[in-house]
Amino acid sequence: MRSDLIRIYKSVHTWTGILAGMALFIAFYAGALTVFKDPIARWVAPPAAVRQVTLEDSALLVSRLLASRPEALRGFQLNLEITERRPGRVEWQVKPKDADEHDNLSGHFYLASLDAGGSVRVDETQPSQLVDLIDILHRVVGLPFDDDPARWFMGVIAALYAVALFSGVVVLLPTLVKDFFALRVGRNLKRMWLDAHNVVGIISLPFHIVMAVTAVVFAYHDGIYALQDRVLHGGKLSSAWSGPKPQGTKPEARDPAAMLPPLELVARAKALSPGFEPESLQYLQLASPRAMVRVWGNDAAGLSPRAMGGFVALDPWTGKVLSRDFLPGAQEAASLTLSSFFALHFATFGGTPVRWMYFVLALAGAWLFYSGNLLWVESRRKAQRRGEAVPAQRLDTRLLAAATVGVCMGCVAGISFSMVAGKWLYGHVADLNSWHWRVYYLVFFMSLAWAFLRGPARAAMELPALAAAATLAIPLTSLLGALVPALGWWAHTSGPALGVDLTALALGLSLVWMQRATARRVRQGSADSVWSLGEAQARGVQPLQPGEV
Amino acid sequence: MTTTSTADAQATAKPGPRPIQRDWVSRTLGGTLLGFTMAIGCSGLLTVVLAAADVALGTRAQLAMWLVPPVWLSVLGACFMFASGLRTWLWLGLANLVVFGAYFIARFF
Numbered sequence: 001m002r003s004d005l006i007r008i009y010k011s012v013h014t015w016t017g018i019l020a021g022m023a024l025f026i027a028f029y030a031g032a033l034t035v036f037k038d039p040i041a042r043w044v045a046p047p048a049a050v051r052q053v054t055l056e057d058s059a060l061l062v063s064r065l066l067a068s069r070p071e072a073l074r075g076f077q078l079n080l081e082i083t084e085r086r087p088g089r090v091e092w093q094v095k096p097k098d099a100d101e102h103d104n105l106s107g108h109f110y111l112a113s114l115d116a117g118g119s120v121r122v123d124e125t126q127p128s129q130l131v132d133l134i135d136i137l138h139r140v141v142g143l144p145f146d147d148d149p150a151r152w153f154m155g156v157i158a159a160l161y162a163v164a165l166f167s168g169v170v171v172l173l174p175t176l177v178k179d180f181f182a183l184r185v186g187r188n189l190k191r192m193w194l195d196a197h198n199v200v201g202i203i204s205l206p207f208h209i210v211m212a213v214t215a216v217v218f219a220y221h222d223g224i225y226a227l228q229d230r231v232l233h234g235g236k237l238s239s240a241w242s243g244p245k246p247q248g249t250k251p252e253a254r255d256p257a258a259m260l261p262p263l264e265l266v267a268r269a270k271a272l273s274p275g276f277e278p279e280s281l282q283y284l285q286l287a288s289p290r291a292m293v294r295v296w297g298n299d300a301a302g303l304s305p306r307a308m309g310g311f312v313a314l315d316p317w318t319g320k321v322l323s324r325d326f327l328p329g330a331q332e333a334a335s336l337t338l339s340s341f342f343a344l345h346f347a348t349f350g351g352t353p354v355r356w357m358y359f360v361l362a363l364a365g366a367w368l369f370y371s372g373n374l375l376w377v378e379s380r381r382k383a384q385r386r387g388e389a390v391p392a393q394r395l396d397t398r399l400l401a402a403a404t405v406g407v408c409m410g411c412v413a414g415i416s417f418s419m420v421a422g423k424w425l426y427g428h429v430a431d432l433n434s435w436h437w438r439v440y441y442l443v444f445f446m447s448l449a450w451a452f453l454r455g456p457a458r459a460a461m462e463l464p465a466l467a468a469a470a471t472l473a474i475p476l477t478s479l480l481g482a483l484v485p486a487l488g489w490w491a492h493t494s495g496p497a498l499g500v501d502l503t504a505l506a507l508g509l510s511l512v513w514m515q516r517a518t519a520r521r522v523r524q525g526s527a528d529s530v531w532s533l534g535e536a537q538a539r540g541v542q543p544l545q546p547g548e549v
Numbered sequence: 550m551t552t553t554s555t556a557d558a559q560a561t562a563k564p565g566p567r568p569i570q571r572d573w574v575s576r577t578l579g580g581t582l583l584g585f586t587m588a589i590g591c592s593g594l595l596t597v598v599l600a601a602a603d604v605a606l607g608t609r610a611q612l613a614m615w616l617v618p619p620v621w622l623s624v625l626g627a628c629f630m631f632a633s634g635l636r637t638w639l640w641l642g643l644a645n646l647v648v649f650g651a652y653f654i655a656r657f658f
Contacts, residue, residue: 002569004569005569005629005630008569008571008629009629011571012629159622159625162622162625162626163622163625163626165626166622166623166625166626166627167626167629212622213618213619213622216618216621216622217614217615217618220618221614224614224617224618225610225614227589228589228592228610228613228614228617229610231589231593232589232592232593232596232610232613233596233606233610236606237606237607237610240605240606240607240610241607334599334604334608334609334612335608337612338608338611338612338615341615
């Protein structure tokens with residue numbers, strides 16, 4: 001390939017990477033955690049004192065609930081498995097009047113159970129929104145609003161990411177055979193980092209292509225559909241999706257007490273696809289002609305079309321199948337193709353091993369963007385000539401180095417502190433969910449400010465130490481919660497909750513190792529670098545001078 | 550990424566006669582706009598094929614939507630291969646004509 005073409009693609013790779021890199025770090029680090037959204041939600045959920053209702057009694061609970069609380073006719077969820085996150089058999093949300101249809105965070109949340117006398121007891125709850133915070137960070141990189149403009153912004157980031165992937169492959173192609181698996185560990189540190197960046201990039205390339213394409217789809221699908229509807233489908237799209245209008249006169253309202261019992265609906269769903277494991281029942285619009293129950297679940301051998309699994313829609317009275325387009329393991333070819341795009345993004349195929357694989361790939365992706373920024377800085381390093389004084393490094397490299405450390409470590413520390421705040425502040429503040437946000441933003445912006453005030457060399461020692469401490473605080477909080485009940489903290493002993501503690505322990509220890517390696521480099525490494533304490537001292541710069549920025 | 554800062558600085562400081570012109574703005578605009586229209590055209594071809602295979606509109610429209618970003622992003626990535634910004638527009642314009650021409654012809658069958 002022509003060398004000037006390679007040079008052009010090198011510039012494209014460099015600048016798309018620099019523009020998108022830090023946003024992508026946040027998206028990938030938070031994205032790695034969203035793979036284990038449910039375990040994290042279970043870890044942070046406070047112990048709930050809800051009277052348990054057996055599955056056999058759930059039919060009674062549903063009919064008595066609907067008789068006494070007609071608002072539940074609009075929709076409620078029946079949990080087949082009771083976990084820390086889903087402590088009640090039946091739960092529902094009452095949204096504010098002006099809420100968006102995708103808004104699952106605002107409004108009031110209720111749990112229903114039966115008391116000893118068999119009458120319905122309703123408790124209002126405040127479910128933790130910690131995992132929703134992590135998910136929003138993942139989707140819109142910490143912009144405070146998860147709305148359309150934020151998604152479009154993220155779409156631009158995703159497009160830059162796609163171009164960075166394309167150009168990175170073009171640059172690497174001519175030397176791919178030579179460079180692949182060549183991890184030249186040695187004195188040339190930049191060579192080693194570049195080799196590592198290339199190997200990680202090439203090995204995880206299919207994963208990254210999937211993420212770039214799906215992220216652009218998630219950002220712009222509404223606009224693309226609207227345009228295609230006008231130019232290709234002749235404006236018939238919305239009627240094709242909503243199905244035929246109900247015919248004739250309004251059907252009589254059916255008696256909720258006559259619905260099939262939940263266990264019967266579960267049995268019918270399982271009969272449709274033997275590998276399907278139902279997890280919850282979502283009842284919708286019971287007072288309308290479109291009444292349905294979605295039996296949600298997963299299939300260990302199939303793929304699930306949405307992040308929370310797949311479903312079959314049944315008529316709650318007759319058990320008639322209304323739609324099996326989203327039923328894992330029993331989809332038509334075209335629906336299966338569409339579902340696979342979602343499953344490839346959400347890691348909802350192949351069970352737990354694939355989830356772990358995505359977790360590792362996402363963390364490796366975060367590292368890829370971090371190392372890309374380090375390579376940008378390293379390429380612009382001013383070397384010390386023999387016999388001359390240590391040169392001052394360029395201002396842009398110092399600023400990018402500080403921003404990289406501040407953003408990346410601020411994000412890691414912010415998420416970890418926000419997690420432990422769920423236990424530390426529980427019972428001490430009125431609105432714990434808003435405190436998850438406050439803690440995250442406080443830690444993130446303080447870290448960023450700290451990195452600029454202290455300069456990259458010092459911040460590269462101090463902020464990873466903060467991130468390590470925050471992450472190690474996750475298992476420590478659980479340990480203290482178990483040992484010292486007076487603290488009011490808690491430790492769940494279910495596998496997923498313990499898995500969160502153990503994973504945080506491993507991540508925290510890796511951060512400690514990174515911190516020690518970086519500190520060694522800052523103190524003892526060659527002085528002609530933004531990462532050297534010697535360089536900062538040679539410039540006589542304590543913190544960055546205000547006039548410089 | 551192996552270029553040093555000095556090489557980059559020289560490249561921008563001395564434009565001179567170059568075999569490949571950078572033309573960042575016109576290339577990127579061409580790749581973004583014509584890549585998008587070409588992707589819509591390709592999705593049109595796909596809907597024609599799927600309609601012939603009796604795939605329902607609701608499903609066909611989703612598959613057609615999913616085709617747009619991969620085509621768009623590939624063109625955007627490839628638009629730096631052409632010799633200049635002008636050639637980017639000419640080649641991609643021609644590709645658009647071919648795709649939309651094929652779409653309108655295919656609709657008659």
